[in-house]
Amino acid sequence: MGEIDEKIGQETLDSVRANTIRLLNEKGPKLDRVLLRLRQALSAKETKFFQFQGMVMDSREVVAHNIRLAAAKLTLELHDAMPNQKHEFLGADGKDLDWRIEIVDPKEKKSEK
Secondary structure, three states: OHHHHHHHHHHHHHHHHHHHHHHHHHHOOOHHHHHHHHHHHOOOEEEEEEEEOOEEEEEEEEEOHHHHHHHHHHHHHHOOOOOOOOOOOEOOOOOEOOOOOOOOOOOOOOOOO
């Protein structure tokens, strides 16, 4: 049953991707234009203005780290290169691990049973 569910899931994902690309090409911005904008965002800069008592005294062009980071994340997501954020801890048998946490006061002496 698991293999069938996995196959159906993969077919659905492939279908969604194909339909998304088709709709973007038909209705939205063309892929080459989107990629151009993404490349531009990877080298984005912004102008910072420095003012004193309401008057702009200086301005400098600096790296727009937040824009570059967002563009890098989007690029990785588009390439399916982002790791899954869900972490599963499974035993050798493929089942969930059982966890037992014991809080011990180091000052207490162990009593032998």
